[in-house]
Amino acid sequence: MLRRDLLAGAALAATAAALPRVAIAQPAAARTLRYVPHANPGNIDPFTNTAFVARDHAFLVFDQLYGMNERFEPQPQMAQGHVVENDGLLWRFTLREGLRFHDGTPVRGRDCIASIRRWGRRDAFGQELMARVADMTEESDRVFAIRLNRAFPKMIEAMSKVTTSCLFIMPERLANVDPFQNITEAVGSGPYRFVAGEWNPGSRLVYQRNPDYVPVPSGTTSMTAGPKVAHFDRVEWHIIADPATAAAALQSGEIDWWEQPTADLFPLFMRGAAARNIGVDIINNTGLIGIFRPNHLAAPFNNPAVRRAVLTAINQMDFMTAVIGTTGIEGRAELRREGIGYFAPESPSASNVGLDRLRKSLDAARAEVQAAGAMGSRLVLLNATDLASINAATLVGADLFRRMGFNVDLVSTDWGTLVARRASRNPLDQGGWSGFFTFWSGVDHWNPASHASIRGHGENAWPGWPTIPAIEAQRNAWFDAPNDAAARAATTEMQRIAFEEVPYVPTGMYYQPTAFRRNITGMLKGQPPLFWNLRRA
Secondary structure (H helix, E strand, C coil): CCCCCCCCCHCCCCCCCECCCCCCCCCCCCCCCEEEEECCCCCCCCCCHHHHHHHHHHHCCCCCEEECCCCCCCEEEEEEEEECCCCEEEEEEEEECEEEECCCCCCCCHHHHHHHHHHHHCCCHHHHHHHCCEEEEECCCCCCCCEEECCCCCCCHHHHHCCCCCCCCCCHHHHCCCCCCCCCCCCCCCCEEEEEEHHHHCCCCCCEECCCCCCCHHHHHHHHEECCCCCCCCEEECCCCHHHHHHHHHHHHHCCCCCCHHHHHHHHCCHHHHHHEEEECCCCCCEEEEEEEEECCCCCCCCHHHHHHHHHHCCCHHHHHHCCCCCCCCCECCECCCCCCCCCCCCCCCCCCCCHCCCCHHHHHCCCCCCCCCCCCCEEEEEECHHHHHHHHHHHHHHHHHHHCEEHHHHHHHHHHHHCCCCCCHHHHHHCCEEEEEEEHHHCCCCCCHHHCCCCEEEHHHCCCCCCCCHHHHHHHHCCCCCHHHHHHHHHHHHHHHCCCCEEEEEEEECCEEEEECCCEEECCCCCCCCCCEEEE
């Protein structure tokens, strides 16, 4: 098991002294919030880039028709409201007055329609909606209608979801960009404007408060619902890949918030003088679920027997210990969980069916690889070294695959490069790949609607491209379920099929603490990290 050595306070201070400073520490009343995200977003298009960091960027800039509170209840946001007619086949939406994009143009029904169409080409939930859409029409600047050929009672859940890709409303000119090409501007109607002139890719992103933003006039601010009040004039994202540098900057007050500190630094922040100035807390209580995604188009993982062999070998706690360690934080002594299947363990979709496939037996797994004729097969394993959690999981996985009998070619890059390469369907000797490790929020695996990695719709699926019609049939049954019992039966059957066909391998679950200066107040619980409601005390 590869773990970082615990950085002692003196050693960390010495490291910080030798490194370039991020910024000058700010007085208490400073109106700039400095933040370190878990990764560089690279591509700033929230529809083509399914990485969490692209979604987090988008929530500053764009807005949604409906928000979602921390109880996962949709609430009107850009929409004033809606009416449903004709037995659920006609939905008419009215926008709030005064909505404007950052370029000064009003938000109109046609912008919403174009955004829904573009999103609906890329997102799993959106694809299901668009399969039922007969037409969408603008009835006036503030009113648009969606006519369906088949009822879709989960319409508002789709519009308000916080899982990637979220339905963000763009100006029509941006929403009309080919959904398989990236937009090159970030122009929304949200509480912050993206300052393109100060964007230094791989180093810094800057946002300024939108003075024309009109928050929802009533309700409680909760996750992405309710009034989005921006108290900071400016938000700066600093991309700092080195944990020691980020930790030193947080201690000195050069940054205010570090989204995902590494596990070996938790004790440093929770004792002595550091504890008086730095808080450590969990804002995403649905956790992060690890997966290994095999490429179903390339040998050896085009063989389900080989994919099942990985299930046989996997020890989820090995992976989670490498990622988050064994140290807890105040209020949660244990940050690791095993026994994770294909849905978040606390979701209504969760089931124990098939969990006995996770046998933790290397000998049995080697025998299965041998029987499948895959012993010695080459694996091109993609790794993102700038994401500590993915790097840790990948190193454990590479070691496990070698012990299973595979010939592992570990390709280590940054996350942005990995995301670009995983789109390739080329053979291994032409830039292709065999698999990669990553993480999804627990809410992403809450139900089949937004669970992109379980889908089995072939070339339209998330990279890895599994073709599993039986899973798709049960997903459709879930959408059409007349009651909770029928919905639960569908997700249970989806999990049973998934343990047979293995669209991906679950590698466990952990809870990721965030670290922040204690003078930052108003941090919202839930997913994603949000920048409204925050103040400096």
